[in-house]
Amino acid sequence: MLSIHDLYASVDETEILKGLSLEISDGEVHAIMGVNGSGKSTLGHVLAGRPGYTVTSGSVRMDDQDLLELEPEIRSRAGLFLAFQYPVEVPGVTNLEFLKAAVEARSRHYGEEPLNASEFLKQARGICDAVNLDQSFLRRGVNEGFSGGEKKRNELMQMMLLQPKVAILDETDSGLDIDALQVVADGVNSLRAPDRSFVVITHYQRLLNYIEPDYVHVLVGGRIVRSGDKSLALELEEKGYRWLEDEVA
């Protein structure tokens, strides 16, 4: 599904990713862990095609497509979703308009009939309920005045509506209390499917108690230095990252 090979990328001419390789198959959940500055979030943004993130070498394929060739919006329509660590506000644009525009961009791209307005509204309301957001959120500006937890649930709502093939969660747990974390994890777990993969970027093992990964990778200095199953996360919880960094050094 997603195949990253020897990826080098830089931001403002500083090299952040230095030869990262990762194979993700259908239906798998991969956790990416590491300290600040190890390149975790950069990986998410590079995959999503954020302007300013320059790939200097390496390749990324998604479903036999060269992902790096595609514009960010085309990557999205092809099924790549990035849940942001800090979702930005878009004042005056209601959630409903935003979601509708996103869904319509997809159906137009694939030459499908657009969903009719009442069907869409029904679906959006159902998803609101599922992520425990009041339906009035649909009429509010995108993330406008939302609390940290509400913003994360809003990201989840978008993900549920867009049904991606590969979902990248960028530190979705940051700033969440335990109840909100549970809601978000439940939402993610409900989306787990044989044809959908997840890349869960996190500092802490805590999130992985709720979203159980198939694989755990540790990023140090822009490369994966250790991979394992979920027990690796527990080991990190216990021993910290230092021993791995020392090993690499």
Add this chain to the structure above:
Amino acid sequence: MSEQIDELIKQDYEAGFVTDIESETLPPGLNEEVIRFISARKDEPEWLLEWRLNAYRQWLTMTEPDWAHVSYPDIDFNAISYYSAPKSMEDKPKSLDEVDPELLATYEKLGIPLHEQEMLAGVAVDAVFDSVSVATTFREKLEEAGVIFCPISEAVKTHPDLVRQHLGSVVPVSDNYYSALNCAVFSDGSFVYIPKGVRCPMELSTYFRINEAKTGQFERTLIVADEGSEVSYLEGCTAPMRDENQLHAAVVELVALDNARIKYSTVQNWYPGDQDGRGGIYNFVTKRGVAHTNAHISWTQVETGSAITMKYPSCILKGDNSVGEFYSVALSNNHQQADTGTKMVHIGRNTRSTIVSKGISAGQGSNSYRGMVRMNPGAENARNHTQCDSLLIGDQCGAHTFPYIEGKNPTATIEHEATTSRVSGDQLFLCQQRGLDAEKAVAMIVNGFCKEVFRELPMEFAVEAGKLLEISLEGAVG
């Protein structure tokens, strides 16, 4: 990010076609003979000719204003033609069927169907093509309600007392350089009278179009809402693409008598010039309304066109408890310059005014809000709230705010809020990551920014304004 934005700003002007019809156009130049010609062509009464000549003589003594935050080369007023009429108007059409099909096709292209479509829309349209009013639809239905809606040149003859009483009563002849010029050479425009207690049964609408090269358009609109009446009026404007600049200097006067309500909405899409700033309309317009006791005047404008705009739709809140509102979206893309805002003059007690201004600058555009709020000594308990927001797209544009606040009554309240923000890379990327292309994303973000103003527009205009903004921003991000 800024490169991305630069590329998106390139766009085509959709209303830029020229209609190939024969017209009678005066050679360029301005003198008393020209004014006499215009007046004679319109078969005007003597008092109006004298009024024009008086205005012209005053204009000769005046100088062009230079206080606005815009720059353009000197205008040669003798290089402009002051009268142009489609030739088929020589024998004035008695009904729509007699209107030159080319002309009607022009309006069709502009999306202003004069026939059935607007029956459905329920909008009565007066279309002004270059200098002459072409067709006014729905007159019979309006007449039933006692509403007068006709070209002002006609009203001069059919309702001389009304016109004479109110013409120049809100914007005096010598008010400013361009209003004086307009008084001297105004070509045509619309006249509206709503009788006492009547709520106008439909939206009234005028479309203005400049077609001929080297002509100026100087239309004049006068709306009188008698006591307790109510009217909503829309105007739209377009012009073909031409390399030279064209002058549009209109005057709009609103008279809202006791307890009357006037809502005046404008979607202005004059040709803005090309990407290098060649051509485009100079839109120097004077708009003002006077509100008597308990009367309500609301201006809503969406200004996306014109190379240069200087325009300050204003309210004189003369009567006690009168209300003035100004809702504005002004977009400056490429090399466009807009200096626009309002004046709220509080004279009566308990008068209220609201100003919501949304300025959008993209490309190398310059957008200035210039607004005056004055509380006269007698304006007991008067209130004003001003909200003035600027949105920047890219890093080569400019936004400026020039508020003038004069409080001469200690019980009056004046509030001014201002914000400046930009379309951020984060917002754009969020939208793109959800599948929207950058252009769509910018349009959506800008539409969100303008929402408070669009809400004030009649529904079909709000949709049109949203689309217009989207077209005007094409190329603003890449």
